[in-house]
Amino acid sequence: MRLRNPRVQLVLALALLLILVSAFSFGKIWFKQGSANVTAVAPTVTHHDVPAASEVPVASIQPTKNESAVTYPTENVDVVVIGSELEGLYLARAAADEGLKVKILDPHPAFGGQILQSQMLFLDETRDDQGHLLVQGRAKELFDGFRNAKIRKLSEFTTYMNKLSKDIPIESGITIQDIEQVETPDYMHKIPSILYRTNSNEVKKITASYWVDNSDMAALLSRLDTKRLPGLEKFYGQKNIEYMSAGMMMKFKNVDWKKFNTTFNSLKPEEKSKQFGGGSVNDSYAIGLSGMTKAYHASNDRVFLRGLNAVNQRDGEVLINALLIYTVDPANAASVQEAVNLGNKETALILQHFRKTLPGWEKAELGELPTYPYIREYNHYEMDYTLKPSDLLAGTMFWDNVSIGGYPLDLQGTSANKWGIEMGRPDKYGMPLRSFLLKNYENVIAAGKNVGSSAIAYGSTRIQPNTSLAAESIGVILGQLHGKQKLREITPDQMATLHQYLAAHYQIKLTGVTATNKIAGWNEEEIRKLDAGEITYPSYIQTRKKPAVK
Structure with a gap:
């Protein structure tokens, strides 16, 4: 049936024209948005993906209509180090010297971590019971300079750290926006890439074979599918989480x-x-x-x-x-x-x-006061191996040693115990590669304060020469593997060869070291209590009854 009424025909024609114009306009807008090189992204929420107080609120980052078409400036490197604390810089330096492409992304607005920004310029050396210096590797230059009064002022530390990071690109003031995670055939997590926002509000993408958390607030680890280990709150019987002062x-x-x-x-x-x-x-x-x-x-x-x-x-x-x-x-x-x-x-x-x-x-x-506190401790996350007080006091050495550590188990004060407490004095001990590999992740490494350690053992493992040497050793090992093999796939025989390389080329000795076992003869229950903090070694050892000689 045909419409003969001219007025009705006119209305229908105008309605059809309006529909066509609207469709054309929408398509034009969609095309522009979909094809533009957009530099804003809506973060994908990953496990524990809770932004820190300093991060850009999610609400301020607008998604695009065609996210698959969004591209970002992309950089490909071998190793990304998150944070610019001294310890992880040794890993960056060693990896770069071994031929790897390294980049440092620092969540803090300025370079240098607790050394330069907190002005924590009082260095604690590590020595064994005989007074022998345990500091090895590149850190020895710094600690020798401090002891000899040649590196004491902030400007002198700055010169040293600038030399350590020379020619390694650094971006400060970044915020991690999104972490791409995939599952490997052996059911491990792997990070292929990260999106981050620069301090100039540009979003960039970076890919890497390995990611190192070298920050003082677990900027990377805290956003992954990780397990937090009990902290000092358990030791002191507190309900709320609290860290060393x-x-x-x-x-x-x-x-x-x-x-x-x-x-x-x-x-x-x-x-x-x-x-x-x-x-x-x-x-x-x-x-x-x-x-x-x-x-x-x-x-x-x-x-x-x-x-x-x-x-x-x-x-x-x-x-x-x-x-x-x-x-x-x-x-x-x-x-x-x-x-x-x-x-x-x-x-x-x-x-x-x-x-x-x-x-x-x-x-x-x-004098000039610091603008940032010296952070001693944050959360402890589960690594492939968690160092315990019994490891330290027994002087345990591991087949995959990456450091020889030492120092009292010095628990600095909390609100529950303002003076803190010493839990024992090891002679020296080994620190395995496994204590720096994040559990269930194929390519995430911990550095510095993020060492895999119980809260009590951390009183000693946290000291700079211990984790600095570990980081440098790991950086060298990454360079020697050069992508041909995963860190977790290293066998004892291969580690022995790597130890020989570290000794010959870097004067780092990680084998043939013996230490006094200060818990020799202890039974399983005593060791359990020691590791749980139920035994305070300095007082217990004075009253402990020696087992009867059979």
Whole structure:
């Protein structure tokens, strides 16, 4: 039936025309959006993919209509190191020297981690029971320079770290946006690529064979399908997660160190004890003086002045590691900034106390204060092998050693135990490659503070020479494998060959090392209690009954 009414025909024609114009316009817009080189992406939520406080909110990142057409500037490298802490830089340097293409992506806005940004310039050496230095590899240059007073100032540390990272590209202030994860034929996870946002708000893609978390807040590990190991909250019986206290380094100038040293050492032992609570002062260091620090009353329950670790930086400048800040969450930007404010405010008050109580400090003034706290600890994640107190105190050596470690099991204070506690003193011990390989992931490596260690063993494993040597060894091994073999596929025979290479080319000795077993003769129940923290070694060993000789 035909429509003869002209008015109806006109209405239908106009409606059809409107439909055609709308369809054409929509298609034109869709084409433009689908073909553009868009630099914004909606993050895909992966396991535990919770953005840190400093990240761009998800709501501000708009998806495209045709995501398959989105392209990003893409870079292909062998190794990506997340974070610029000192320890992981040794891995980056070694891998680059071995011919691999390495890139550093730093979640922090500035390079250098706890060394440069926190000014944690008081270095703890590792030695065995006989006093022999355990520091090996590239780190030895730094620690020798510190001991010999040639590397003491921030500028000197900066020069050293710039040399360590020379010619390795670094992007600071990045935010991880999306982590591509696939399952391997042997049911492992693997990361082929990562999308990240630069500090100039550009989204980039990077692919790599291996990914290294070298950050102080597990910037990569915390976003993966990982298992968090119990922390100190279990040891102290706390309900909430709490980490070892953060530190705010205190910097002073116009200190007469010579007068300080001479006056202190002219006192008789009983006078030292009465005025300062003991301790020691020499040309380079002031250690302890905890009687003097105990006399200081903090203005806030969250801050605490413990015994001194003070270093003479020359020219009247002194740096002290002694001010603790409790209940700091390294992954929370607001918590970190609050720690900085609390610490620097307290440092000004502590200066007045030092002026009154320490000889040579009468005219001391505040120096340049750090803008970031020294983070000692964050979450511990499960690696292929978790180092335990019994491993350390037994002096265990592993077939896949990547470091020879040492240092007391020094648990720094928390709000539950402000002074902290020492859980034992190993002679020396091995650190296996497996303690740096993330469990269930084919190509994720932990560095520095992310070492696979129980919270109690971490009191020792966390010390820089231990994990620095491990990182350098792993970097060399990656270079030797050069993609031909996975780290997990290394056999004992192959590791022996790699150990020989490390010794010949890098003067790193990881085999033929023996250590005193300080828990020889202990039964299984005693070792279980030691590893669980139910036994405090220094006190237990004095009362432990020796087994009867049969």
